[in-house]
Amino acid sequence: MVMTWLKLIGYSLLGEFSAVLALLGPQSASLRLSLFLSAHILACVVLAMLMTAAFPKSYVVKRRTIFGFFFGIGFFIPILGIIGLLMGLFYFRFFLKEGNRTEFSTVSLPPFMTEGSETGPGMGEGGAWSRLKASDVPRQLRLKALLAVSASSGQNASRLLQLATGDSDDEIRLLAFNLYDRREKVISNSISQTLQALREAVNPLKRRDLCRVLAFSYWEVVYNDLARDELAVFFVRQSLEYARQAVELGGGSDPALLVLMGRLYLKQGDVERAGEAIRTALEHGVHRDRVIPYLAELAYRRRDFEELKQYFQSDPLLRHKPGIGPVVQFWMG
Numbered sequence: 001m002v003m004t005w006l007k008l009i010g011y012s013l014l015g016e017f018s019a020v021l022a023l024l025g026p027q028s029a030s031l032r033l034s035l036f037l038s039a040h041i042l043a044c045v046v047l048a049m050l051m052t053a054a055f056p057k058s059y060v061v062k063r064r065t066i067f068g069f070f071f072g073i074g075f076f077i078p079i080l081g082i083i084g085l086l087m088g089l090f091y092f093r094f095f096l097k098e099g100n101r102t103e104f105s106t107v108s109l110p111p112f113m114t115e116g117s118e119t120g121p122g123m124g125e126g127g128a129w130s131r132l133k134a135s136d137v138p139r140q141l142r143l144k145a146l147l148a149v150s151a152s153s154g155q156n157a158s159r160l161l162q163l164a165t166g167d168s169d170d171e172i173r174l175l176a177f178n179l180y181d182r183r184e185k186v187i188s189n190s191i192s193q194t195l196q197a198l199r200e201a202v203n204p205l206k207r208r209d210l211c212r213v214l215a216f217s218y219w220e221v222v223y224n225d226l227a228r229d230e231l232a233v234f235f236v237r238q239s240l241e242y243a244r245q246a247v248e249l250g251g252g253s254d255p256a257l258l259v260l261m262g263r264l265y266l267k268q269g270d271v272e273r274a275g276e277a278i279r280t281a282l283e284h285g286v287h288r289d290r291v292i293p294y295l296a297e298l299a300y301r302r303r304d305f306e307e308l309k310q311y312f313q314s315d316p317l318l319r320h321k322p323g324i325g326p327v328v329q330f331w332m333g
Helices: 002-024 029-054 063-076 080-095 125-133 139-150 155-164 170-200 204-223 229-251 255-268 271-283 288-301 305-313 316-320 325-332
Strands: none
Touching: 002 029, 002 080, 029 063, 029 080, 063 080, 125 139, 139 170, 155 170, 170 204, 204 229, 204 255, 229 255, 255 271, 255 288, 271 288, 288 305, 288 316, 305 316, 305 325, 316 325
């Protein structure tokens, strides 16, 4: 194979050398031009074929296009073009090592994108609030706003549902009562079933997982503003109690559980334990952006305003996030 390549290279060099000699011969100008073109074209064709064959297959789209490209270089740049093609030929044939292409792969979403991966309800809280309060808005739009609110979670959503329970429109009022009651029943049923499973569980790992579920379920009641005053205090205590049990049963390295404990301690006003829980969560891999608001709140309760500003400065995107955005803008200007 190598000998064949060397022979063809020799033929192309001989053809180009003959073309140069034809230009210097004693024949007439037209004959010299004809001899030059014949020999030159032959040399260019041979070299273009060799270059096309040696060109890496992963870069070839159409063989004819590649052949025409190399032929054009050799033909329109006599002598120097042939020399350049020969250098390229030796490189592609004897020195270029074509490796396997690295295929594309998927990567997991960064932590700050996890909470935004779900499709939104189609209407924000502001739009839903304005439609629910406006009595002149058509009923269908107000019902749509109410359903959009029910698809979200959090205290604002629960308060909007509570607002709708006092609406003058009977249909909207009844739907709001139904949605609010359904939200509470879903969490209550989950707590009841998990408590029953916990009573029957013997395996420590199973009990740990059930305690974790209970901790988050009780917290969800508080987070969704489904319990107030003394009842909210009770649910916070229950959530914290089951979170502690989960940690004692081997969940001490669960960053989400540790962050929850930090939030519960903050709810109780225990700044020292809240800070300890959040710092432990950071040590176990929770993303810093997720706990910056809680660290800032801890600094505020300690009246360490310089540290609070440092936390806000470490995440410039906080000022654009709903809820905490206005707080950051107030402190950072």
